[in-house]
Amino acid sequence: MSYALIIAEVRRGVFEERNLDTLGICALLGKETVLLMPDKPYTFNENMYDTIIKAKTEEEVFLNPLNIAGIIEQVISARGKPDFIILTHSSSGSESAVYMAGLFSLPVVTDVSGYDKERNIFFKSYYSDKIFGEFKSSQEGTCILTVRSGSFKEFVGEKASAPKVEFIENVSVSEARTFVEYVEEEKTDIDITKAEFLLSVGRGIGNKDEIPDYEALAGLLKAVLSGSRPVIDKLWLPKARQVGTSGKTVKPKVYLAMGISGAFQHIAGMKDSDCIIAVNKDAEAPIFQYAHFGIVADIHKVRDKLKNILAG
Amino acid sequence: MNLLVFTKRVPATQEEELRIVDDGKAVDLSKVPFKVNDWDNYAVEEAVQIAEKTGGTVTAISIGDKESDEVLRRAIAMGAKDGFLIEKEEILHDPGVRAALVNNFLKKEGIAYDAIFTGVQSEDDQFAAVGGILAAKLGIPYASMVIGIDAVEKDHLIARRELEGGLQERVKITSPCVLAIQSGINEPRYVSIMGIRKASKVERKTYKGADYSENANNSIEVVRWVYPPKKGAATMLTGELDEVCKQLLGVLKEKGVYQ
Ligand SMILES: Cc1cc2nc3c(=O)[nH]c(=O)nc-3n(C[C@H](O)[C@H](O)[C@H](O)COP(=O)(O)OP(=O)(O)OC[C@H]3O[C@@H](n4cnc5c(N)ncnc54)[C@H](O)[C@@H]3O)c2cc1C
Numbered sequence: 001m002s003y004a005l006i007i008a009e010v011r012r013g014v015f016e017e018r019n020l021d022t023l024g025i026c027a028l029l030g031k032e033t034v035l036l037m038p039d040k041p042y043t044f045n046e047n048m049y050d051t052i053i054k055a056k057t058e059e060e061v062f063l064n065p066l067n068i069a070g071i072i073e074q075v076i077s078a079r080g081k082p083d084f085i086i087l088t089h090s091s092s093g094s095e096s097a098v099y100m101a102g103l104f105s106l107p108v109v110t111d112v113s114g115y116d117k118e119r120n121i122f123f124k125s126y127y128s129d130k131i132f133g134e135f136k137s138s139q140e141g142t143c144i145l146t147v148r149s150g151s152f153k154e155f156v157g158e159k160a161s162a163p164k165v166e167f168i169e170n171v172s173v174s175e176a177r178t179f180v181e182y183v184e185e186e187k188t189d190i191d192i193t194k195a196e197f198l199l200s201v202g203r204g205i206g207n208k209d210e211i212p213d214y215e216a217l218a219g220l221l222k223a224v225l226s227g228s229r230p231v232i233d234k235l236w237l238p239k240a241r242q243v244g245t246s247g248k249t250v251k252p253k254v255y256l257a258m259g260i261s262g263a264f265q266h267i268a269g270m271k272d273s274d275c276i277i278a279v280n281k282d283a284e285a286p287i288f289q290y291a292h293f294g295i296v297a298d299i300h301k302v303r304d305k306l307k308n309i310l311a312g
Numbered sequence: 313m314n315l316l317v318f319t320k321r322v323p324a325t326q327e328e329e330l331r332i333v334d335d336g337k338a339v340d341l342s343k344v345p346f347k348v349n350d351w352d353n354y355a356v357e358e359a360v361q362i363a364e365k366t367g368g369t370v371t372a373i374s375i376g377d378k379e380s381d382e383v384l385r386r387a388i389a390m391g392a393k394d395g396f397l398i399e400k401e402e403i404l405h406d407p408g409v410r411a412a413l414v415n416n417f418l419k420k421e422g423i424a425y426d427a428i429f430t431g432v433q434s435e436d437d438q439f440a441a442v443g444g445i446l447a448a449k450l451g452i453p454y455a456s457m458v459i460g461i462d463a464v465e466k467d468h469l470i471a472r473r474e475l476e477g478g479l480q481e482r483v484k485i486t487s488p489c490v491l492a493i494q495s496g497i498n499e500p501r502y503v504s505i506m507g508i509r510k511a512s513k514v515e516r517k518t519y520k521g522a523d524y525s526e527n528a529n530n531s532i533e534v535v536r537w538v539y540p541p542k543k544g545a546a547t548m549l550t551g552e553l554d555e556v557c558k559q560l561l562g563v564l565k566e567k568g569v570y571q
Contacts, residue, residue: 011475136533222569
């Protein structure tokens, strides 16, 4: 039986929206869709899957690469090998995908953002999203994929009938890696998700000494200052101001990005802003693909000129 | 604790115009500057800090051409004891091949370790895969997106993994293990030219990749390279700087965020 095994991404009782992308690529692949998830109450449209396999275990056990591999072995011994094992390109999804690839000696392509059905080719970004590789598996049998969020959800649809539901009764739990607890982000007084106007700075600002001048510009514009991950990693701005998958998802009226290249982890956190304006010295920067307005220029010059106009 | 840390020399493509050549068979990187993979810089720093605290050593390992010696010297300047280069001329696009090479290398050379650190991903291929594949092949546990190491005990570590939207999870993982280190976990120390020069005097060993190629066969292949699909193109604001900035303020006014 030709099928694709989708590993659900769940977290603290929520069936993540990114699961639409793993389902969407299955629709394109034209495979029977078998969803594997923990046997816990999650809210989602079950009718989009052909079969749902529920593993009787805790969510944290399921989200551990050492355990999920054993669960999948059980699925395979019952149903045979899938054509694809598909996960989200998230923290836990990519972690489990690559571990399984090693364990089962299977090919893996991560961060897949496109599929060409005729040529049976997967698109994966390279080199700061400036080039894409067209990948294919060079061997027969199962291939593991992780998919980029937002890439395939438009292709999902409901099935004609309700899914078959099956259960995995016994899940063995690894002692080599165990969940301890969740750690929440510290609460701060600034909430960039509430701002109508964000001035967001990236690695392009060059160094920490530039921050006060961008703060001043934000002040003059009555905008809130936020940043891309490298700016937060380098402690130029506090963590609460990070935009992106591992930071905040923002939807301001205007998102003004200065010196940000437009990596997908950043884009995912701001693409639904009403209006995106990007300033970058590189005309090929991927962020211009998502921006409504673009300026190819040195950001410091733009900053200083704006400050001049606004102060004068 | 004795640690192995992988470090890779990558093209710094963020600000470069890239050209696809040979009918889509290659990307011309001949004019692009190279540097250490940003994530590996954090991994090396973390390894060195742990070795300093627990009294062990760090060995840096790189797969790549001769030029990759540069990132080994850099790791030594940061505090690694020595460096191994597994020499491979061609770019390896299948992370399974890289992991198989290392797996064979560690076993054949009988290299001992308590933990292996990698960066979460390399900037060039963005695969985020070698560490996990290797861990499974070595039969040891794995954790990725490690943004904090809260405790190092005799037989285990407590690591914090970064999830989405600011959430983290704390996990207990037995050693030896493979950890993929996320950027921001520490503040990598500054490396001076002098430091790198001094590091040049420390011996780095070079091994021929071909000697560790058993089962290191491509399981995926790149058919060709293409430019990203053009989405809705932005309206470009052009002209003199003064003119451009006034247009920008005009847009802000129109959107109602600036009077
Ligand atoms: C698991 C994971 C989670 C991640 N989460 C996030 C996240 O939440 N948020 C996030 O942002 N990233 C995240 N990243 C990192 C992401 O992949 C990119 O590395 C990051 O977004 C790049 O930030 P940047 O655009 O500021 O820097 P770069 O990619 O280095 O881009 C800098 C840009 O500045 C331009 N520039 C430089 N100097 C000037 C100048 N003088 N004038 C004009 N332009 C200039 C350059 O042309 C370039 O385009 C994550 C990565 C991983 C692996």
